[in-house]
Amino acid sequence: MKEYTNKGNKDTRSGFGAGLLEAGKMNPDVVALCADLTGSVKMDAFAAEFPDRFFQCGIAEADMVGAAAGLSLSGKIPYIGSFAGFVTGRVYDQVRQVVAYSGTNVKICASHAGITLGEDGATHQIMEDIGLMKMLPGMVVINPCDYNQTKAAAIAAAGHVGPVYLRFGRPSVPNFTDENARFEIGKAIMLNEGTDVTVIATGHLVWEAVQAVQSLEKEGISVELINIHTIKPLDSDAVISSARKTGAVVCAEEHLIAGGLGESVASLLARTNPVPMEFVAVDDKFGQSGTPAELMKAYGLDSEHIINAVKKAISRK
Amino acid sequence: MSDQFTLEQIASQVRRDIIRMVAGAQSGHPGGSLSSTDFVTALFFRVMKHSPKHWSRDGKGNDMFFLSAGHMSPLFYSVLARSGYFDVKELAEFRKFGSRLQGHPSVEHHLPGVYVASGSLGQGLSVAAGAALGKRLDKDERFVYVLVGDGESEEGQIWEAAMFAVRHKLNRLIAITDWNGQQIDGTVDSVIALGDLESKWNAFGWKTFVCDGHDMNAILSVFDKAHAYSETGDKPVMILMKTVMGKGVDFMEGTHKWHGKAPSKEQEQQALSQLQETLGDY
Missing domain, CATH: 3.40.50.920 (Rossmann fold)
Incomplete structure (x- = not known):
């Protein structure tokens, strides 16, 4: 098979953080909201670079979803970040009503997805989130595989008009895809x-x-x-x-x-x-x-x- | 329109619309729609700066109104149509198959004046806070208004949004509570009492006003005070409108039983006989 080389282990959440920062530099409409997990979700670089475009929501994910929907109306492109369980199952009705059904341009960024969250245990390891999100009409669901692909996906999300669910993880894993690879939503x-x-x-x-x-x-x-x-x-x-x-x-x-x-x-x-x-x-x-x-x-x-x-x-x- | 007719006359027609829409659909929510009619009429026909004929979902340069308590859709649709967002004849389509006037407000059907869907309760204050943040980023000085129910305020998200709006100093966000004291299962006091709402909102850090929600002069005056406060203050504003559920129709007044029930033909006539037709029925 074609050779794939691990260019060094990196966490996909850091790929998201790098992509969000890049998207913010490319597009002044990109804004970010976080529910008290700014460092964990790797939104801190964006928050430091664009303090006026970053909004702390506190431990209140439902409110964060609504505020993002409201922000999107004037043309902002809100990225909301938390652990995967807290921006899906916990706020399913909010995502359903004011994001999916209302067709608002909100990017739901879900870190620590899956079982590789590890030691925190099952309360935090959501393995139902893809199903929950893909059932919502019009929702785009993306689950990139490594740092480079997650960074590219975070940038590409800003270019898609409509709700996006972007899922990534906590552990350091091999980074092997080409950092210049073109990321096209919906393309295998x-x-x-x-x-x-x-x-x-x-x-x-x-x-x-x-x-x-x-x-x-x-x-x-x-x-x-x-x-x-x-x-x-x-x-x-x-x-x-x-x-x-x-x-x-x-x-x-x-x-x-x-x-x-x-x-x-x-x-x-x-x-x-x-x-x-x-x-x-x-x-x-x-x-x-x-x-x-x-x-x-x-x-x-x-x-x-x-x-x-x-x-x-x-x-x- | 507001130059030719008094706000009370417009409110009377809006109440007729509410009764006729709910009776026509044989479903819908007259109670809260009628309790909120006076101050929502004041908003749409006097207080708000808005562009019904050139409405755009981005709300730029205009005041924005969010109905968090989406079940008050008969009231919402009536004031939208009567202020020029769409033809009043369309009110007859309320809750019908294929209609833009869905049971609860929807944007999927592109009804002018609706920014986001509502109906599942507790979410509109958060959305309105986000919209107010958007206006600040755009240096747009207009206001964002949002209507929540008192029963709806049992939802925890209302209080999440209350803290968020204070944290971000959203002084051009003006929230209104329809404080009618009734909800589906009975009085608010008997279901899950909210206690002293004025103290609660003050404690959450909001600039809070209490107003008689059926006294048009008091309503206009409280909006003036809210605007005056926003010029220098840095808190969001909550106006607690003391109202009567089902206001304007004697047999609907003051009871939770008309929260979400349609009148019979006979009851419709009885209700309409108490409400003057001022602008012409649709």
């Missing part, structure tokens, strides 16, 4: 062409998938690897054409099976080109405290589980 990225099976991965699972593909190739299995950073709108053409070519699909994500990328892919393929599918995701469980690496392994979210899922999917062809 082909990481490796193959013929036996398609692996579709998003977020932190993309690097795990890269490792899995390298290992599988040594066993003579040809894997097509697709990085989906935009779960909604899904790049249907990329998914359907790859499924037609390989005849088996594995989806990998740091989320519950319910509501995740895998379900979106399954729904699409059920209607167009059904093939055997396997899901590398969490099956109807809450997380728990532990290191990110421990939890990824224990909850079946690593390259080893992708390898097993690939073999199972191929055996069902």
